[in-house]
Amino acid sequence: MASQEISKSMYTVTSAPLWHCGKTLQKTMLHTLLALLPAAAMAVYRFGYDAVEVMAWAGLAAVITEAAVQKLMDQAPTSDDFSALVDGLLFAFLLPATAPWWMVIVGAALTIILGRMVFGGYGGSPVCAPAVGWAVLSISWPDFMDLNGMLLNWDLVEPLSELKYFGTAAIADIKPVSLLLGENLGALGASQGLMILIGGLYLLGRGQLRWFIPVSFLVGVFLTALLYNLIDPQLYASPVFHLLSGSTLMAAFFLMPYSSSSPVWRVPMLIYGLLGGALMIIIRTYGVYPDGAPFAVLLLNLCTPLIDLIQPKPFGGR
Amino acid sequence: MMKTSLKTSVELKGTLQDAPVPALVRIPIQKNQKPVVKKKQIVGRGQVVAETKCISAFCTGYVHATIDGMVEDILPNAIVVGPLPAPKEGEDPQMPVRPEPCAELDSLSGEDLCRKLLELGIDTNKFHPSRTLIINGLNPEPGVVVSEQLLKDAQKTLEVGVRILERAVKPGTVKIVVAEGKNITLYGCTTVHASDVYPATIDPLVVLTATGVERPDNVDIISVSDLYRVGRVGETKLPLLDAVVGVGESVYRVLTGTPVQDLLNVAGVPYGADWKIALDGPMRGEAICDLTVGIPENCTAITLVPADQFPEVQPNPCINCGECVLACPARVQPGMLSRYAEFTLFEATRSRHVDACMECGMCTFVCPVNRPVMQFLKLAKQHLAAQDEFTASCRLQS
Structure with a gap:
């Protein structure tokens, strides 16, 4: 009479599906932190203790700001998903290594408040949070954000301002390899081209990042720069220079695919990337700022809802 | 052990086995299947215990007793058939009547055959x-x-x-x-x-x-x-009595209504008190709260999910990452639809093609913030269906 001796224990019921792919936000963010590590290490190697200080202030300010605002908003704290830390670090990567500590703190706090919390928290934001922090600081304290002026201690040049103010002749000596290795002045982490590339490829390889946006963004940069270069090679730099200089790679792998502010469908993702790449070259060519990458990202973010309207028909739809 | 690979084809190890006959069965019945037996009635293996009230040939099938025994209880969702009572002294043991093989199955065709299949327990x-x-x-x-x-x-x-x-x-x-x-x-x-x-x-x-x-x-x-x-x-030319159910890597032919517990005992698979146990597969299966539940005829598997193997579903806000959109075979935006449903904007889900959803569960499966995405979509569909039914009944009255 086995069936009458059935124990009275109750089992947990849930609605299907009972399986999960195992991917969590926390894991994604830990992978992203790991992907940022090589660039951070390289930045410390290039810029020394200054880089450590900027990254530490930015990360700390971002996490604390998020916790404080969440307290004010009566939200459950989410510091343990590390998304605030990642945003803080990404923001730090865009700064000059010698940025004053108070500006870093203000910028990181604004990254979190204006880039995330006013929209309800991580994932609700229609703009890329680190780019918002960068944009506010660039406009508020242009002198402290000027890479050339802030990094006078190093006897190097900043390729993009050289191109902007002295033309292609000034950058003729800068080899792609030196751009990749970050042997020029540039933003703290964003100028460590090779390390950013390694981080990005790691994320792609682990399935934490889709190829659509990074690849189409780089293609967009390459094609637009090639077009200008073909029009007049004396006036416009080569596409390879644009691909490797400034924050191009950083934008391709970390800023453009920022999850909440990028499109979700396949074709829109490709269009978004292509347009972003083209816009960045246009800003670099005609704009007043040497590096247009974060502005291109922000402007394209605003177009995301529009681009995302390009949708396939639902299954069985006629 | 279980892996989260979504590949379904396998190298088969065992063969189809017969599970032993249980002492008691809980034969599941649906809403449209009305019991035709009474409590304490002696039923034979194959005897009809519930009928569907429908004249067409295409409907849910009749339900049959799967063991010789006595009807112990009639519940809204199951008929419980227990063992035959021991005969009283001096009386002959009661003999349950089993139906004869249905010979006309070979000669019928078309709708008559469908009707016969329905009466023999096939969902037509x-x-x-x-x-x-x-x-x-x-x-x-x-x-x-x-x-x-x-x-x-x-x-x-x-x-x-x-x-x-x-x-x-x-x-x-x-x-x-x-x-x-x-x-x-x-x-x-x-x-x-x-x-x-x-x-x-x-x-x-x-x-x-x-x-x-x-x-x-x-x-x-x-x-x-x-x-x-x-x-x-x-x-067999007899009513449908068994289901074919996989447990772990083995596949058993069990009598319909066999308690899940009995099958798990036979299969000898490990499970704990804090595990999740479901009828059918891991993506669309229905989790059960106790193991006395009888196995329905259309059950394909018993799925066992260890505690803490997967992150728990939580009502987290959507982060717009788009994973569900890429995983969705119906080409809708599950994340967006789930937010409409969350804030009870059900009409908005209709215009955004919630009807195309096939309820495969991939959106919840891939969601990195563990949102109950498909659950929200199901909720929206149910609301819309109820609303439509209400509108239709109002129109009929006026």
């Missing part, structure tokens, strides 16, 4: 005369191996099933869809190969592979288990 809802018939030979879900096991071990029964269906519904063409790289054929069927990675194994997508059309009108699709049930009735 899925059949329509002279349509293309597709047999889904892919294992329905990862970890469920029933379809391929039946194609390997029950070819004869399946062949009988195809022959009966040929007479009953006279399909235009019969196709069987099997996994790529598997050399499987079935009597009278054209073999079509398809991807075996879930959700490619669910019916609408299999129809698409077999016909090249999304949601065509003139196609019926049945699973191998459905076909096996028809074949089983055709072979």
